[in-house]
Amino acid sequence: MTHADRIIPDRLQSPLQKRLKSWETLLMAVAIGIFVANSFASPYFLNAWNLSDATFNFTEKAMIAFAMALLIIAGEIDLSVASIIALASTAMGAVAQFDVPTFVLVLTGLSVGVLCGAFNAILVTIMGLPSIVVTIGTMSLFRGISYIVLGDQAFRGYPKDFAFFGQGYVFWVISFEFVLFAVLAVIYGILLHKTNFGRAVCAIGNNPTGALFSGIRVNRVKFILFLLTGLMSGVAAVCLTSRLGSTRPSIGLGMELEVVTMVVLGGVNILGGSGSIPGVVIAAFVMGMVTFGLGLLNVPGIVMSIFIGALLIGVIALPRLWTMWKE
Amino acid sequence: MSVMKKIMSTAAVLAAFTASAAQAEDMRIALVVKALGIGFFEAAAQGAEEAATELGDVEIIYTGPTDTTAEGQIEVINSLIAQGVDAIAISANDPDAVAPALSRAMQRGITVISWDSGVAEEGRMMHLNPSSNPLIGNMIIKLAADHLPDGGEVAVLSASATATNQNIWIDEMHKVMGNYPGIEVVATVYGDDLADKSYREAQGLMQSYPDLDAIIAPTSVGIVAAAQAVADAGKAGEINVTGLGLPSEMAGAIESGASKSFAIWNPIDLGYSATMIAHALATGEATAEPGASIPMGRMGAVTLDETNSGAMADPFVYDASNIADFVDIF
Numbered sequence: 001m002t003h004a005d006r007i008i009p010d011r012l013q014s015p016l017q018k019r020l021k022s023w024e025t026l027l028m029a030v031a032i033g034i035f036v037a038n039s040f041a042s043p044y045f046l047n048a049w050n051l052s053d054a055t056f057n058f059t060e061k062a063m064i065a066f067a068m069a070l071l072i073i074a075g076e077i078d079l080s081v082a083s084i085i086a087l088a089s090t091a092m093g094a095v096a097q098f099d100v101p102t103f104v105l106v107l108t109g110l111s112v113g114v115l116c117g118a119f120n121a122i123l124v125t126i127m128g129l130p131s132i133v134v135t136i137g138t139m140s141l142f143r144g145i146s147y148i149v150l151g152d153q154a155f156r157g158y159p160k161d162f163a164f165f166g167q168g169y170v171f172w173v174i175s176f177e178f179v180l181f182a183v184l185a186v187i188y189g190i191l192l193h194k195t196n197f198g199r200a201v202c203a204i205g206n207n208p209t210g211a212l213f214s215g216i217r218v219n220r221v222k223f224i225l226f227l228l229t230g231l232m233s234g235v236a237a238v239c240l241t242s243r244l245g246s247t248r249p250s251i252g253l254g255m256e257l258e259v260v261t262m263v264v265l266g267g268v269n270i271l272g273g274s275g276s277i278p279g280v281v282i283a284a285f286v287m288g289m290v291t292f293g294l295g296l297l298n299v300p301g302i303v304m305s306i307f308i309g310a311l312l313i314g315v316i317a318l319p320r321l322w323t324m325w326k327e
Numbered sequence: 328m329s330v331m332k333k334i335m336s337t338a339a340v341l342a343a344f345t346a347s348a349a350q351a352e353d354m355r356i357a358l359v360v361k362a363l364g365i366g367f368f369e370a371a372a373q374g375a376e377e378a379a380t381e382l383g384d385v386e387i388i389y390t391g392p393t394d395t396t397a398e399g400q401i402e403v404i405n406s407l408i409a410q411g412v413d414a415i416a417i418s419a420n421d422p423d424a425v426a427p428a429l430s431r432a433m434q435r436g437i438t439v440i441s442w443d444s445g446v447a448e449e450g451r452m453m454h455l456n457p458s459s460n461p462l463i464g465n466m467i468i469k470l471a472a473d474h475l476p477d478g479g480e481v482a483v484l485s486a487s488a489t490a491t492n493q494n495i496w497i498d499e500m501h502k503v504m505g506n507y508p509g510i511e512v513v514a515t516v517y518g519d520d521l522a523d524k525s526y527r528e529a530q531g532l533m534q535s536y537p538d539l540d541a542i543i544a545p546t547s548v549g550i551v552a553a554a555q556a557v558a559d560a561g562k563a564g565e566i567n568v569t570g571l572g573l574p575s576e577m578a579g580a581i582e583s584g585a586s587k588s589f590a591i592w593n594p595i596d597l598g599y600s601a602t603m604i605a606h607a608l609a610t611g612e613a614t615a616e617p618g619a620s621i622p623m624g625r626m627g628a629v630t631l632d633e634t635n636s637g638a639m640a641d642p643f644v645y646d647a648s649n650i651a652d653f654v655d656i657f
Contacts, residue, residue, distance in 0.1 A: 042410070050409035057402055156423050167427060244397060246423035253396050295406030300363050301393035 023267035023319070027282045030315060034286060038293035045296060052173035056243065058262075058288030059177040060236040061255060062280070065262040066188040067232040069280050071225045072263055073192070075205045075272030076131040078120060078226065081233045082255035083142035088112040088237035090146040093155025093247035102162045109241070110234040116142055117230015124226065125219040139256070146249035155247040166243025177239050181284075184232075189277040197221070205272030262287055265312055286311070353386045356605045357407045358598060359400060359417040360391035361444065366575070367657040368418070371443075371598030375416075378602035381624060385606060388412060397424035404428040407437075414438035414605035419446045426450030438609040442601040445636065452608060452615040453631055455601055457592030459638035463545070463571070464499020466590050466642045468507055470569040471541040474587050478509020479540030482532045484553050484570075486520040486546040496545050513539070518549045525552035529568075533560055544570035550589060554580035574645050574653035581650050593643035594657060600626045600639050 038045045045051075064081050071078055091112045092105050116138070123134045168176040192198040200221050203211040212218045241247055266283035268275030290311060294304045358375045360368035372389040379385040388407070392399025397420045407415055408431060415437055419425050422445055429439045429450040439446075442455040458466075471481045483500075485493045497515065504510065513536050518525025525548060532539060533556070542557070544550035550572040557566050563585040572580075572589045580586040600623040607613040613621040617633045629637035645653060 044409045044411065047409065053405045053409060056405065154421065154423060163427075240398070243427070244401070244421070244424035245427055246421065248397070248421055248424070250396060252398065254394065291402065292406060292409075295402060296410055298388050298390050298406075298410075300390065301399065301403075302363060305393060 024276065024279050024282060026319065027265070027267065027279060027286065027315065030311075031282055031286045031289065034289050034293065038289060038296070041293065042296040045293060048173045052169075052175060052178070054288055054292035055175065055178045055181075057291050058284045059175075059181040060239050060243075061259050061262060061287075062181055062284035063184055063236050063239070064229070064232045064255075064259045065266070065280050065284065066184055066277060067225070067229040068259050069263045069266065069268050069275055069277065070188070070192060070198075070201050071229050072260075072268050072270060073205045073272055073275045074201045074222060074225055075208065076124065076222055076225065077135065077260070078117075078131065078229045079135040079256050079260075080116065080120060080138040080142055081229060081236075081259055082252040083139045083146075084113055084116040084230055084233035085237040085240060085252040085255065086146040086249055087116060087142040088234045089241040089247040089251050090149050090155065090249065092237070092241055093158075094149065096155065096158050096162075099159075102159050105158070105162055106165075106238050109238040110231060113230045113232070113234020113237060114227055115230070116233070117227045120230065121223045121226035125223045143249060146251075150247070150249045156245065158242070158245060162242055163245065164242070166239045166241070177243075180235070180239070184235075185277060185281050192275075192277050197224075201225070202273060205269075205274070258287070261308065261312055265315060353384045354414070354606065354609060355386045355388055355410075355412045356414045356416065356602055356609070357388040357390060357412045358601065359403055359407070359415060360389070361400075361418050361420050362393065362395045363391045365657075366655070367594045370594035370653075370656040371418075371601070374595035374598030374600075375602040377595070378599045378606070378624060382603075382606055385602070387602065392420075395420045397421035400425050401428045404432060408432050408435055411435070412437060414440070414609040416440050416442055416601040416605045417446065417451075418443035420444070422447045422450075438605055440601065440605055440608065440615075442597060448634060452635065453604070453621070454634075454636035455597070455604060455629060456636060456638045457597050458640065458642050460495045461499050461502075462638060462641050464496045464501075465503050465506075466644075467496065467543050467545050467570050468500045468503065468510065470588055470590060470644065471543050471567065472507040472510050474567050475510060475540055478511070480511050480513045480536055480538050481541040481543055482513050482536060482539055483515040484525060484528055484532065484542055484544040484546075484549045485515060485517050486549060488517045490520070490546075493545050500543075518544075518546075518552060520546055520548045522548060522552045525549040526556050529553040529556035530560070533557070533562065533566065539566055541567040541569060544568065544572075546570070547572050547576065547591075550586070551576050551580065554583075554585040558583045558585040571642065573657055574650050575655070575657060577645070578650055578654045581645075581647055588644050588646035590642035590644050592639070596626055596643065597639060599624065600629070604629065 088109045092109045095108045096105055120135055120138055123129050124131045165176060170176050170179050200216045203216055204218050204221060208218055240252060262283050263280060264270050266280035290307060291304055358372055375387045379387045390403055392403055400420050415432055419441055426447040426449055429446060433439050439451045440453050441451045445454040483497060516528045518528045529542060542553045544553050550570045554568040557563055557568050563583050568586045569589050571591050577586060577589055603623040604621050607621050608615055615635055617631055620628045620630050622628050626640060631637045
């Protein structure tokens with residue numbers, strides 16, 4: 001009597017199948033598609049230095065996007081990040097006028113970032129105001145202060161070694177900014193996916209009341225997330241200021257929307273509760289390569305933003321269309 | 328294996344094809360503007376195309392960011408460096424912020440010049456100003472004097488009392504007053520570049536000086552407000568409002584006769600000249616150094632000062648005969 005092997009599944013999908021069907025895989029396929037398309041469309045794309053230059057299109061935004069991803073997963077948002085960059089950069093510019101050493105400048109930028117984050121955090125967690133309203137307000141407030149300080153003037157005269165953060169290379173074509181981006185990606189990946197704190201963030205996003213009753217200090221976690229977002233804006237301010245070599249109040253204008261786009265494209269649920277750092281990393285590359293590739297073809301910026309918008313809607317709509325079609 | 332080989336050889340052929348195509352290409356000059364979709368810069372691009380047609384072997388890449396940020400321009404510059412264009416002619420959003428990126432472009436053998444809005448000295452080879460302060464100072468009084476052959480009284484309606492540009496131009500104007508005998512500047516008032524304040528100041532001038540023949544407003548806000556005040560007072564044709572203004576805003580004043588003529592730089596000439604200079608520097612026909620004279624085709628030549636910047640020409644005069652051509656441009 002032959003005995004037929006019967007497989008009794010202990011889960012609905014195999015791990016491999018689950019991985020293949022994930023958002024990250026879809027995004028990775030898009031990224032590879034764009035990379036190949038770019039290589040064929042422009043003879044200048046496949047060049048180590050050019051690709052290195054291209055990373056500057058997204059590294060600073062991605063640094064903020066990591067912290068923003070956690071914040072959005074927890075069900076909050078910070079739209080003031082670009083204005084925090086302006087204020088932090090203005091503070092650094094003001095301090096630089098006194099010929100201080102470079103580490104003092106960096107410290108100033110980071111501290112202003114954290115302070116701005118704390119201001120948002122107090123209004124949201126202690127006063128209980130909705131974060132979207134609070135940060136739309138601080139978006140005008142922080143940049144407004146920069147405009148009052150600077151008007152149509154600019155701060156320049158940063159020390160020579162300050163240029164390293166935005167213009168320096170660690171090894172061959174690998175820029176300091178890119179290394180920082182990679183290190184931060186790993187740190188935030190561990191923080192979100194491997195720590196209790198990360199689990200708490202997801203729990204809060206899924207059900208804040210449930211999380212509170214489970215013993216998670218919801219407000220404290222949110223407070224820390226706003227501080228982190230402020231800190232990362234400070235880090236981005238150091239890099240961007242160093243790269244530009246000067247500060248004007250319009251620095252980083254409109255960057256908050258690109259950061260949020262990056263986070264959403266990375267598969268983070270805009271309503272909170274789920275998302276991954278690898279997704280955000282791939283989304284950063286996708287956005288950077290799309291803008292750089294189109295730039296090489298001299299596509300006007302206006303058309304470029306249409307592309308980014310279409311990409312965002314397309315990547316989000318595709319899985320939904322797929323499930324609708326299967327049903 | 329054979330499939331792999333096929334792909335490899337196709338890729339090689341493709342690469343060779345694109346490489347040879349790139350070599351056969353014309354000289355590529357990038358005209359980088361503050362932002363796309365601005366009439367002034369579209370007109371400059373038109374001038375650049377004109378220069379390219381005249382030169383024959385030039386391709387113009389007209390590009391710029393969506394909004395007037397330095398970061399956007401740096402991304403554009405990076406992609407131009409990556410493409411290995413031959414020259415970049417830029418009107419900068421921030422003189423300092425774009426300088427590191429442009430220095431990098433120059434290190435990689437790209438000719439870099441700025442025009443209209445300049446770049447810090449280390450970030451460009453030369454800068455082309457649309458005009459110069461002495462030329463502007465002379466032009467604004469000449470515009471008034473041309474319509475007053477027997478002399479007369481003129482008043483100046485400026486921006487704010489601390490406006491650097493306007494003060495320099497008015498100073499330069501006073502220096503050349505000797506060339507315009509019979510013309511007397513009776514007053515200088517300040518409208519702070521606000522439409523309503525400029526309008527009231529113009530009204531005040533008409534009341535204080537009943538024999539006033541002309542109002543010179545070296546500001547695009549003041550000139551429109553003054554022309555409106557003159558027209559409203561029923562003195563169009565009697566008092567000539569002139570100075571620096573934009574054709575799109577001044578068309579009505581020219582039509583009503585409140586303004587006989589006014590001046591501003593011509594963006595078409597500016598784009599044309601920038602392209603000519605970029606071409607001359609990239610081919611090695613000319614070198615950017617203090618005192619050098621660089622040819623600009625039909626616009627003559629520009630002479631560089633000790634900061635390697637030079638002035639293109641007198642401001643361009645607009646009147647009833649040519650304003651219709653420029654109304655839609657800027």
